[in-house]
Amino acid sequence: MSRCKLLLRIPMTVLSPLLTMALFAAACNGDGTDDTPTDTVGQPADTMTEDESREDGSENGTSAGSDDMVEATNIEALFFPIFRPEGDLIAEQVREVSGFENTVLLGADGLLSDDFLALPQSEGMYFSGPDLRYGSNTNEATGKTPEAFLVNYERFYDESPSAGFWGHSYDATTILLDAIEAASTVDGDQRLVIDRAGVRQYFDELRNYSGITGSLSCDTFGDCGAQKIAIIHHTDSNDVSASKDNVNYEFAGNAGVRSDDAIQSELPLGDGSLGVVVVVPGEAIQIRSLQIISGDNAPLGLTNERAIRMAVEDFGEIRGFEVEVGPGLDDLCSADGGQAAAQTIVADERVVGVIGTSCSGAAVAAAPLLTEAGITMVSSSNTSPSLTSDLKGNPGENYTRGYYRTAHNDLFQGEAMARFVYESLNLKTAAAIHDGDPYTQGLAEAFANAYRDLGGEIVQIEGISKGDTDMVPVLTSIAAAS
Amino acid sequence: MRTPRTGVDWFLTFLRLLLLGAATLGVLLFIVQQVYPDNLITRWVNPVSANLTASQFKGLLVSGLTQGAMYGLIALGYSMVYGVLGFINFAHGEVFMAGAMTGMIASNKLDDAGIWESNFLGSLAFVLAVAVATSTLAAIAMEKVAYRPLRNSPRLVLLITSVGMSFFIQNASLVLLGAKSKSYPRAAEWLNGNVGVIDVRGSRLLVIAVAGLSAVALWWLVERTKTGMAMRAVAEDAEIAALMGIKVNRTIVTVFAVGGAMAGVAGILWGLMFRSVTHSTGFLPGIKAFSAAVLGGIGHLGGAMTGGLIIGAAESVGPIVFFEPLGVQGATQLKDAVAFLVLVGVLLIRPSGLFGERLPAEDRV
Numbered sequence: 137m138s139r140c141k142l143l144l145r146i147p148m149t150v151l152s153p154l155l156t157m158a159l160f161a162a163a164c165n166g167d168g169t170d171d172t173p174t175d176t177v178g179q180p181a182d183t184m185t186e187d188e189s190r191e192d193g194s195e196n197g198t199s200a201g202s203d204d205m206v207e208a209t210n211i212e213a214l215f216f217p218i219f220r221p222e223g224d225l226i227a228e229q230v231r232e233v234s235g236f237e238n239t240v241l242l243g244a245d246g247l248l249s250d251d252f253l254a255l256p257q258s259e260g261m262y263f264s265g266p267d268l269r270y271g272s273n274t275n276e277a278t279g280k281t282p283e284a285f286l287v288n289y290e291r292f293y294d295e296s297p298s299a300g301f302w303g304h305s306y307d308a309t310t311i312l313l314d315a316i317e318a319a320s321t322v323d324g325d326q327r328l329v330i331d332r333a334g335v336r337q338y339f340d341e342l343r344n345y346s347g348i349t350g351s352l353s354c355d356t357f358g359d360c361g362a363q364k365i366a367i368i369h370h371t372d373s374n375d376v377s378a379s380k381d382n383v384n385y386e387f388a389g390n391a392g393v394r395s396d397d398a399i400q401s402e403l404p405l406g407d408g409s410l411g412v413v414v415v416v417p418g419e420a421i422q423i424r425s426l427q428i429i430s431g432d433n434a435p436l437g438l439t440n441e442r443a444i445r446m447a448v449e450d451f452g453e454i455r456g457f458e459v460e461v462g463p464g465l466d467d468l469c470s471a472d473g474g475q476a477a478a479q480t481i482v483a484d485e486r487v488v489g490v491i492g493t494s495c496s497g498a499a500v501a502a503a504p505l506l507t508e509a510g511i512t513m514v515s516s517s518n519t520s521p522s523l524t525s526d527l528k529g530n531p532g533e534n535y536t537r538g539y540y541r542t543a544h545n546d547l548f549q550g551e552a553m554a555r556f557v558y559e560s561l562n563l564k565t566a567a568a569i570h571d572g573d574p575y576t577q578g579l580a581e582a583f584a585n586a587y588r589d590l591g592g593e594i595v596q597i598e599g600i601s602k603g604d605t606d607m608v609p610v611l612t613s614i615a616a617a618s
Numbered sequence: 619m620r621t622p623r624t625g626v627d628w629f630l631t632f633l634r635l636l637l638l639g640a641a642t643l644g645v646l647l648f649i650v651q652q653v654y655p656d657n658l659i660t661r662w663v664n665p666v667s668a669n670l671t672a673s674q675f676k677g678l679l680v681s682g683l684t685q686g687a688m689y690g691l692i693a694l695g696y697s698m699v700y701g702v703l704g705f706i707n708f709a710h711g712e713v714f715m716a717g718a719m720t721g722m723i724a725s726n727k728l729d730d731a732g733i734w735e736s737n738f739l740g741s742l743a744f745v746l747a748v749a750v751a752t753s754t755l756a757a758i759a760m761e762k763v764a765y766r767p768l769r770n771s772p773r774l775v776l777l778i779t780s781v782g783m784s785f786f787i788q789n790a791s792l793v794l795l796g797a798k799s800k801s802y803p804r805a806a807e808w809l810n811g812n813v814g815v816i817d818v819r820g821s822r823l824l825v826i827a828v829a830g831l832s833a834v835a836l837w838w839l840v841e842r843t844k845t846g847m848a849m850r851a852v853a854e855d856a857e858i859a860a861l862m863g864i865k866v867n868r869t870i871v872t873v874f875a876v877g878g879a880m881a882g883v884a885g886i887l888w889g890l891m892f893r894s895v896t897h898s899t900g901f902l903p904g905i906k907a908f909s910a911a912v913l914g915g916i917g918h919l920g921g922a923m924t925g926g927l928i929i930g931a932a933e934s935v936g937p938i939v940f941f942e943p944l945g946v947q948g949a950t951q952l953k954d955a956v957a958f959l960v961l962v963g964v965l966l967i968r969p970s971g972l973f974g975e976r977l978p979a980e981d982r983v
Contacts, residue, residue: 221894224799224801228893232812234674235674432797432798432896434798572951598948599951600951603902606933606953608677609682612678613942616670
């Protein structure tokens, strides 16, 4: 019965190395760690927040494992700019992996929603995201201030916005409507003729547009955002709004290559090269909202969609024609979802512009389809550098002409986080985790590059897969690499 | 009855050698790297590769075994149904999800009432009971509604029906409870801290202990009680069993019920461990558990549990032990691939699984 022997051999080949491994690893316990200083707790504390984070860390850290305290390795910061629910699981499981007992946890705007902040394991984390302190900025098209917007929002929806890109969505919509106005004429039959190329020309020439999010100017590759980043410290999961106001660090980037001179083109804009959309009297100008409105990241997209509808209402009619958003489309936060929704949109030839997508991963698939059809796409929360440019004059690999955004470019968010960690928290080694999505990967890499440029050490950038539940392997791999 | 070797046999032998060779090489390189971290091969192949400490390795193994214990519990249901009815119940992963979902609802209600914290063990027992009841009822209802009317149809029909059931339950949960992931309340502090000399997180020990107890209870039921004897008799030959006075329908319902109960236990353990549930929670664990059942030899209960543990441990430890020393970048992203590679590897060498029996040709589907 040679099969029986083979049968025995399988568990042996799988299991015996594991046991041997455990013995070996026990025997050479010191190899990996003894040569590194174990004193990660004794960082010079130059800010208040650092002291707090240390305390948080040791509270969450294990107390029973006195042996492990000696082994504490030197990953001082872990940046995981991913989504829920994988973010929940990393925050939950990180403390049980030896080497992460005192690590400061960092997240980004993808996790910065009320739902995530309400989880106990998110306490003590720092989050980067758009700077929401808009002060008395005023949207030049509607005259609305952030305060007036928030009052309206709460009146309509009985809650305050649960994610951070409402201002960007509002500005994106009013700019698009201004663009349509600038690119349209009323002809002899009282029909509205909108030049598709003119809409894009308006964006290309946009300089110092006063919006809720600040002063917006578009660069050559569609980055129009005010590029203001803030980093908040989250201390209490029972008081989410206090954490959102607890800004520890702010950063302002300069948009990419463009001339800052105001351009004065004659109205109406456009050379007709992309065709025209004709709206007959009694019908409405068609724009669409394409956001993530189902699933774990729905708070992001729903907030955006509501802001879009409010902007359309505030803006009013364009040359006597109403604007219709139609039912909100869902980008599912995935390439598949973005593609399917984009196909629905391009099937309707009346659509002039789209505000979306929410997620960069969806935009990668949706942007080529929409822009090819002559539609102008304006995103209020895509942040992946690959969708626009590297800010040095080179287009990103997923850039298509006709794509614009009012959100920041993640090169800035990555740099902001890197500077904050390196300079303010004074942490010199970090690791990053992404989930393969263009947004998460781009941000993790932007952070890593900026951090290395500052002189910090990136231990490892690791990837997980969407849907993973057990984060111990990936965390162990990072801990072991340090 | 030896048949002459054909080209296919040679190809299979080649594949076996290749797989074993790659696995052995990876393990050897890993050992070398642990003993002499600064050797030539490591520097050449993968300069940033892992050098694990004992406690990190232990953490990996324990996390794999916890995950594996859950796979094993789910796999028991696949295996039992296959043993008795001879088809794969693909909706079994959804039975597990139903348990995890009801557990989530019950535990959150208890948490709102303040009982979850004040009497953790009591509420855990209650939540466990609710989840087991739901999963059991779901499995029984599924058998009554979907499978019994098709009992005499070809097995392929049952298989397709089970895929349909799976979609139905998943989407029903999506409609009823929404697409957001829901959280369990935080378990008691002593479960979150590391316990004892072995220094492993308490909830992981609890998972392994509960899984072990459930498996032992199931073994006792199947091997030592009359009901179990009836199950084994029906599995052997349903017609003859009926002639001997065994109520076949009732026995089959019991099989579904017991399998569902095991999935319910797994659901609660999942909730305690990972704390988040969605309508699609059952999908991937279901597939992994199915792989575990096949790996262990489908129809064999001990095999299902062992298969679960092997798959769980392999996907946790495997990427770092097999792939990282071979210079694969981002090895931990390949954990699902490792799980299925282990399955393929075992089936290449032993087509009927670790403990499975070779079926005579006429019994194969």
